[in-house]
């Protein structure tokens with residue numbers, strides 16, 4: 555009789571992993587009602603309001619002199635690029651593996667993203683690849699702390715200093731992550747964060763930039779305010795959109811901030827536990843455990859699958875079997891971005907990108923990892939130790955029944971990302987329904 559759920563057996567986690575996110579209570583409700591009843595919903599007209607407070611608190615948390623709260627992580631990125639006065643024809647080096655907005659915001663700022671490979675140990679931008687990609691047009695390096703794991707900020711800073719480049723940290727997924735005791739978002743010249751609903755700190759939609767240099771503050775401040783001050787001074791120096799955060803979002807975020815430290819610690823401890831347990835399982839491993847990472851925040855929990863040690867069973871088949879056991883997983887946004895039609899077919903679009911043929915890009919590690927190795931889960935599984943234990947139980951079940959897994963007739967498709975994501979979304983939807 556079949557033991558594995560993929561063959562009709564009973565799933566290890568019949569109801570799926572419980573999703574505890576977003577977390578809120580009466581404090582958020584009261585904060586929202588207060589803003590509602592105050593009649594002051596707009597942050598521009600409320601300089602002492604919730605958004606102003608968020609800016610103070612978030613700067614303190616990250617350890618920078620300044621913070622500006624904006625409407626999303628995408629606008630934060632655009633703002634950060636423009637604040638550095640980077641634009642037409644300038645090149646920005648970005649990792650091939652990240653969320654689309656990292657690279658599209660470079661384009662919407664008028665600059666050119668140059669994709670480079672990732673480090674196979676950490677899945678983060680490879681400093682060697684960065685160095686090899688520098689040209690006379692390069693103005694900035696845009697490391698992404700992908701999944702919450704920090705990029706190698708020692709090497710990135712060294713390379714940037716040597717070549718006089720800006721470092722713009724995309725910390726959209728890495729709230730709370732520390733590199734040598736410093737929060738990411740405080741190490742480069744300027745950084746962006748996202749507070750979209752799946753992020754470890756959220757107000758539904760929102761973002762922020764953090765930085766220390768006053769020169770960036772002047773530009774950034776003017777860019778977030780598109781109208782005249784009450785005294786009639788013009789504060790907008792460049793044509794731009796309205797990227798402000800509303801007081802409602804600020805109110806929710808302030809309460810969420812008060813829970814953040816404890817939640818980060820829970821994710822960190824459960825992430826460490828997950829890593830130690832994965833190390834004991836043949837053919838699976840966590841990302842490199844680097845002592846320079848003094849605290850790890852998470853957007854995804856990413857780990858590595860080695861099919862050679864699973865009797866040649868393809869990673870996609872392993873994930874399919876794991877999903878059948880009740881554990882949502884996929885490859886997250888690991889597809890190298892130059893393969894995405896936005897970039898691959900960019901010459902057919904209205905966007906003007908000087909002389910770059912993304913279809914000819916090739917980052918071997920990024921491609922190999924996406925096709926065969928990475929397994930990703932949403933960070934919510936780290937909110938409870940029980941969830942990690944359930945995932946481990948399901949994985950052990952597959953390992954203990956490896957012959958059945960190998961012989962199970964499911965067709966292995968080399969790239970089942972779409973299928974994987976659909977299943978992930980479905981599972982998340984199911985989980986929401988259960989909470």
Ligand SMILES: Cc1ncc(COP(=O)(O)O)c(C=O)c1O
Nearest residue numbers: 626627628653655656726748750
């Ligand atoms: C790495 C990265 N950069 C930028 C963004 C954009 O943030 P937002 O969705 O708030 O616009 C995201 C969002 O998922 C992200 O993961």
